[in-house]
Amino acid sequence: MQVWKDYQEKNKDRFLEELLALLRIPSVSARTENKNDMLTCAEAVKKGLLDAGATTATIYPTEGHPIVYGEKIIDPALPTVLVYGHYDVQPADPLELWNSGPFDPVIKDGKIYARGSADDKGQFYMHVKALETMVETGTLSTNIKFLIEGEEEVGSPNLATFVKANKALLDANVILISDTSMISMENPSIDIGVRGLSYIEVEVTGPNRDLHSGVYGGAVANPITMLSKMIASCHDENNHITIPGFYDDVVESTDIERAKMAEAPFDATEYAKDLGVQTLWGEKGYSSNERTGIRPTLEVNGIWGGYTGEGAKTVLPSKAFAKISCRLVPNQSSEVITEKIINYFTSIAPAGVTVKASEHHGGEPYMTPIDSKEYQAAASAIAATFGKDPIPVRGGGSIPICALFEKELGLKIVFMGFGLDSDNLHSPNEKFDIVNFYKGIETIPYFHQFYASSK
Amino acid sequence: MQVWKDYQEKNKDRFLEELLALLRIPSVSARTENKNDMLTCAEAVKKGLLDAGATTATIYPTEGHPIVYGEKIIDPALPTVLVYGHYDVQPADPLELWNSGPFDPVIKDGKIYARGSADDKGQFYMHVKALETMVETGTLSTNIKFLIEGEEEVGSPNLATFVKANKALLDANVILISDTSMISMENPSIDIGVRGLSYIEVEVTGPNRDLHSGVYGGAVANPITMLSKMIASCHDENNHITIPGFYDDVVESTDIERAKMAEAPFDATEYAKDLGVQTLWGEKGYSSNERTGIRPTLEVNGIWGGYTGEGAKTVLPSKAFAKISCRLVPNQSSEVITEKIINYFTSIAPAGVTVKASEHHGGEPYMTPIDSKEYQAAASAIAATFGKDPIPVRGGGSIPICALFEKELGLKIVFMGFGLDSDNLHSPNEKFDIVNFYKGIETIPYFHQFYASSK
Numbered sequence: 001m002q003v004w005k006d007y008q009e010k011n012k013d014r015f016l017e018e019l020l021a022l023l024r025i026p027s028v029s030a031r032t033e034n035k036n037d038m039l040t041c042a043e044a045v046k047k048g049l050l051d052a053g054a055t056t057a058t059i060y061p062t063e064g065h066p067i068v069y070g071e072k073i074i075d076p077a078l079p080t081v082l083v084y085g086h087y088d089v090q091p092a093d094p095l096e097l098w099n100s101g102p103f104d105p106v107i108k109d110g111k112i113y114a115r116g117s118a119d120d121k122g123q124f125y126m127h128v129k130a131l132e133t134m135v136e137t138g139t140l141s142t143n144i145k146f147l148i149e150g151e152e153e154v155g156s157p158n159l160a161t162f163v164k165a166n167k168a169l170l171d172a173n174v175i176l177i178s179d180t181s182m183i184s185m186e187n188p189s190i191d192i193g194v195r196g197l198s199y200i201e202v203e204v205t206g207p208n209r210d211l212h213s214g215v216y217g218g219a220v221a222n223p224i225t226m227l228s229k230m231i232a233s234c235h236d237e238n239n240h241i242t243i244p245g246f247y248d249d250v251v252e253s254t255d256i257e258r259a260k261m262a263e264a265p266f267d268a269t270e271y272a273k274d275l276g277v278q279t280l281w282g283e284k285g286y287s288s289n290e291r292t293g294i295r296p297t298l299e300v301n302g303i304w305g306g307y308t309g310e311g312a313k314t315v316l317p318s319k320a321f322a323k324i325s326c327r328l329v330p331n332q333s334s335e336v337i338t339e340k341i342i343n344y345f346t347s348i349a350p351a352g353v354t355v356k357a358s359e360h361h362g363g364e365p366y367m368t369p370i371d372s373k374e375y376q377a378a379a380s381a382i383a384a385t386f387g388k389d390p391i392p393v394r395g396g397g398s399i400p401i402c403a404l405f406e407k408e409l410g411l412k413i414v415f416m417g418f419g420l421d422s423d424n425l426h427s428p429n430e431k432f433d434i435v436n437f438y439k440g441i442e443t444i445p446y447f448h449q450f451y452a453s454s455k
Numbered sequence: 456m457q458v459w460k461d462y463q464e465k466n467k468d469r470f471l472e473e474l475l476a477l478l479r480i481p482s483v484s485a486r487t488e489n490k491n492d493m494l495t496c497a498e499a500v501k502k503g504l505l506d507a508g509a510t511t512a513t514i515y516p517t518e519g520h521p522i523v524y525g526e527k528i529i530d531p532a533l534p535t536v537l538v539y540g541h542y543d544v545q546p547a548d549p550l551e552l553w554n555s556g557p558f559d560p561v562i563k564d565g566k567i568y569a570r571g572s573a574d575d576k577g578q579f580y581m582h583v584k585a586l587e588t589m590v591e592t593g594t595l596s597t598n599i600k601f602l603i604e605g606e607e608e609v610g611s612p613n614l615a616t617f618v619k620a621n622k623a624l625l626d627a628n629v630i631l632i633s634d635t636s637m638i639s640m641e642n643p644s645i646d647i648g649v650r651g652l653s654y655i656e657v658e659v660t661g662p663n664r665d666l667h668s669g670v671y672g673g674a675v676a677n678p679i680t681m682l683s684k685m686i687a688s689c690h691d692e693n694n695h696i697t698i699p700g701f702y703d704d705v706v707e708s709t710d711i712e713r714a715k716m717a718e719a720p721f722d723a724t725e726y727a728k729d730l731g732v733q734t735l736w737g738e739k740g741y742s743s744n745e746r747t748g749i750r751p752t753l754e755v756n757g758i759w760g761g762y763t764g765e766g767a768k769t770v771l772p773s774k775a776f777a778k779i780s781c782r783l784v785p786n787q788s789s790e791v792i793t794e795k796i797i798n799y800f801t802s803i804a805p806a807g808v809t810v811k812a813s814e815h816h817g818g819e820p821y822m823t824p825i826d827s828k829e830y831q832a833a834a835s836a837i838a839a840t841f842g843k844d845p846i847p848v849r850g851g852g853s854i855p856i857c858a859l860f861e862k863e864l865g866l867k868i869v870f871m872g873f874g875l876d877s878d879n880l881h882s883p884n885e886k887f888d889i890v891n892f893y894k895g896i897e898t899i900p901y902f903h904q905f906y907a908s909s910k
Contacts, residue, residue, distance in 0.1 A: 302760065352736040
């Protein structure tokens, strides 16, 4: 609508400056050393909500990092949209691969480079600025609530307690989340599913101390070798996951669904070129999009053991470690899969080493019904600003709290993501295109308008 | 002999103090940050030699760390013993596992705890104090030369050049090295062989940047998984090494040799208990002593990749690395094996990743003929102070320069080690028993005496 487009055009520089200020706060939820930064960031989010026109905004302490809640209720008879987002970010390591400081945002070629620019500060902040737009231009057509947490990147360990204890506060008609991406600005898309997550850590112990690899080498099981063998055994020659029962609960996509997915624009050559790999990899019998969308996966996220410094050290180490996570699809259960992976690693532990495996965090998969009015409102909003209907896609990432929202609040969730796959989420040089940031702020008010009128 | 025993008894406290001073210098050859400490240590070695009665002592610069040479020539007609040792030490990591500072020597229960206490400062310094003893008591019966280098722990990259250029300087009749261990004080032994070494580093690159493991997981080869598969493939189910041609040049021990080895005292239950493992591990068909003595091995000394910090990060990393070394036995060639391992890793690189493998350093295996007069002089010296004949054993470690010494100088090498396998060489809490230090100083003059009279 012209009225909010004009308002946004006039204020766009300030919108950007405000986001940059938020990105300067190193709100890394996984690191205890950033605990105070998390509080600073929560305060900034609260202030941002109040400045944007929220009537109330509150910081709720949890056993971990605080939750920020804010609202603008204009008429209890109108539908209420609950916006969920998160102000915490992933750790910035490896620092040496960043071209600029992860918490010192730099704008280059129309892109904002900073940790959290796309995931998720830049995206939830679009909703804050959309609220301001609607308030200032008198176009707010729904009630709006904000639930911005600080523990999404560590599995939202305290959000469930908060949600269960505050059902009335969070009462709404739909949950709207911008924490996913679209195919491209030319091919707007909406994620209709997020994968679940099971994340574990494995510790393999061989001898009770680091040994001289000459004196003892050959006579004692090496925990790195044993861990490597265990990891190697997780995929067979077709890259199927071998953990017993892993695929038991997977809902296989129908041929019709798969045919529809195959229509989404995807250039395997470009994809491989962008990643700098000669060939793509994955489970036999599935396309790349299917491998990241409708199929569960197992990835090693980190491994370490022995001497990792400069030069050479002839050590047979006492311990080796790995961080391993699985992405899950409907109807897999995070709890069940976590138990299966842990059991697998402990049960295949070779003689001569002991294996401890423990859970980091998990989350359930979620899917938005494409024929729901919630999805339709989002699709119409995208069509209004992009000039074409969005393509429904299955995203590869995870938003662990979705299944809980549906269960506890009885609400449908719509994912309106304005990022791109190339945003380097969780990687060095994370970025968010400024044009996407503005496009999001312009599109979101349409969602509220279409959703209000569909009620 | 009573005369040198008396002298040593009177000076033993000073001998120990001097060693502790040497141990306080963090002479880690692998770390560039310790470059100045290496110079300081070389100066200390030079001063130690002159103080002990060497007529000359010189520091020879190399392209890496300097070599210290010293000598005491009493009569060109007498035989000359060339003592080889090294003043450099292994890195001290992981520091958090040390009970006291690695370069802040602590004496506890009659043991000196410090990096380098046994490997090799404490052991080469026995020869320095033996020289002092023989000079001061007028019992020196051979000429004596010292070659103490600073790059043994990084494969002696510059010693070959020095040896080739200084054959006259190093001219001698036998090389004597104390850089090995004995079974126990009750079961003195002499190493008649050291294993060779091939040490490589492997770098596996998948995508050109760290990726979000949800967005890309399942569609791109994970370098950690691929590296694990490659490492896992290096041993078969019998723990034989699978690298093509790896065993081609191995000289198999005869049944008689193996029967003799089996006579050495070895308690597998105690061995496993000391290491804290439930079962031992190794190549099928060989005993533990054979696995560390007469058989070549392949050990992963370090592995790293992805996120290794606190908590969880859902990353599909760009790179993974491993440090891998093989111990070699007669008649394997370090150069040939290094080439075979490098070829193996690069040739089995799965599609979707690229593999770079490069050499760290290597060394050839060496064996002392048991019927040589050099070995016999050492055995008699041990018998004189321990009261029983030593057991000849095959050691698992490597002293890369031995084969070069034999080739360039045409000399036999005798290993008179006074350490114990439990000295935690290359590990946290490295120690050297004070009683072993003194026993070495007492025994060494006997070697010179017996060797001189056998001439």
